[in-house]
Amino acid sequence: MVLIALLYYQNEKKLYFDLAKTKMRNVVSNISSQIIFAHMSGNSLDMNQFLKTDLYQISFYDKNKKLLFGNLKDKDIDFSKNIIMQKENFILIDKSTYGHLDIYYIAIKENLFFNRLTSLQKEIVFLFFIIYFFISLIGFFLARLFLKPIKDERDRLNNFIKDTTHELNTPISAILMSSEDEENLTPKQVKRIKLAAQRISEVYKDLTFIFLENKQNLTVAKEFNLKKLIESQLKYFEALALKKRITINSELRDTFFTIDENDFIRLFNNILSNAIKYNKQKGTITILLENNTLTIKDSGIGIEKSKLKDIFNRYYRATDFSGGFGIGLNIVQNICEKYKIKIDINSELDIGSCFTLKF
Template sequence: MIGINTKSYIFKLALSYSFLIIILICIPAYFYTQSELESYKFNQNKLLDIHTSSIQRSISDFSDSKSNIFNFPKSFSFDSYLFKNNNQLIYSTTNKSFDINKTQQLIKKVSLSPNRLNADYLVVTKAFDYEEIYIKITLLTLILSIFVFISLFLILKQSITPYKKANDYLDAFFNDAMHELKTPLGVIQLNLEMLQEKQKDSKEISRCLNGLKNLLFIYEDIEYLIKNKRITFTKEDLDLSLFLKQRVELFESLAKSKNIIFDLNIEDDLFLFINRAQIQRVIDNTISNAIKYSKENQKIIIKLKKEEQIILSIQDFGKGIKNTSTIFNRYYREDTVKGGFGIGLNIVKNICQENNIKIKVISKLNKGSSFSYFFQLLIFVLS
């Protein structure tokens, strides 16, 4: 079954396509409308001519007859007036006075042959507007729009359904796979840490642990992407100072493998009202990238301070970034040799947008990069 979100997407897509199709149809529809208006006006004028001719015949027949009673042809659609040459009204079929300047009317004026009514000319008028045509065009447009929309909706629904089923299958597969991976990764980490305790100087175990930590960071990014649109991330008053120190400790072994040291300048007791998992993704992705792209025997400067805002900055002295405007795009990788999926900084960008966190990136090639995050005062509370 297609879910509510998918139905909403199909509805919006069908509506958009219908709008475009109707726009394209408007050009021939315009010419069709003009043709209909001209045809309608021509037919109304023709009816006016017929009725005028009918009155002329009746006057002529009455003049040739010996009858003293003249039955003036009347109609609910036409108003008729008999005048003398001095514009004196002799007879009319309506109580309304004749106004030649009146808009929205058709007028037919004909001279009469000498007759027993002593009328010199006849004027016949008919109220005229395009309301009938406009109603017709509006109904046709409405029916056509509904037909196009329903057709597109059904076509798109049938087209998307297989992809929706495949997507649901992939979602279920990834959820199951992530669930199955979590337990063995935890077991591997636990056993490696136990081995490291017994053999503290083993470089092989350290490398395994560092590789496992990188794998866990990738796992957490993918897990966040899967859960992002399905759960609500609850915010809390978080001690960012303490939390940042805890996250830095987890990266100590990774940094040590490249002889990188952390230069920390973290103010104490700075609190944020934010979701713990989201700020963890911001911190972890930024620090892991700083380590990944730093040269050996360098340092990474991590600062957390409060000015007008709370500012978190992480600076490395690595290879730098060629184009800072593209690094937050999903699946973009500045250096394909370093590996990764190109999703980490995209996650960071989305989290920052959701929480009104401003990002500032300064980078110079072969000199390093600095990532700064500015947290609004409204989202933190001092303890």
């Protein structure tokens, strides 16, 4: 029982800390974005607005770590650390302003975390005496059966949220910066907005598929000419390929297959977007459709042989070369299993990858 209480306390303590840290990162990220945007747009920024909260104390520092503005009273701050733990609170150091408005460091102090821990301790002691007789026999089994899966799921969820936020931040920032002067948009800015919007659309569609994958009533399978579906999607990827000066060669023959249209688009788009994302500048992509077989071959960075067996696992990423959060190929595998499509992969580092699908 004591072991369970300690495990529960440590688990909840880490959860509280993760939540508090995440909220602080969101606050300071929002402040940093406003500072960067104000500097790049030449607008003034009222710094007092960031101090009107009872939850945090915030201060801003210059390149030499001298206080510029703020209400954080701590003087001896170690700016080499990201998190500074103290007796009754902790301080988070952020460096994402990169000198905009002469601000190089933001320090934010949280005041509620340790109060929550004290309340948690009292709750645990109270509950300990109430439910002791009910869980003494099953506590050991609950600890083994539930605590580890909950911790693993929480870690996966935290990583997923972090990667998703990062994946969406880049296109959203591109849209905001490119549309700053909306009355005088240049063709280059319009192109950036289009590419960013396409990326957000891809992320949204992937997330929709993942969270609705078990709702079979949403899919309507009928016979399609895969050649026409591929040709329509190739137009969608022209701008993305042009950005990296990638040449897409295609040789397509009429191929009919019974499948939900959106499922095939998800299948094809995830493979092709990876071929573009992990390709080299001025690389090539070859797409062949004949004899009920679709082949997509690229001249990209390739995948290590030892990692090929794991690339279809959800949230697994074989490389940190580019963005993404490891659900694209998991979607591909789910669709292939659903329609009994055989998929083979051949890949060599620095040479490229070849995906073959047999319908």
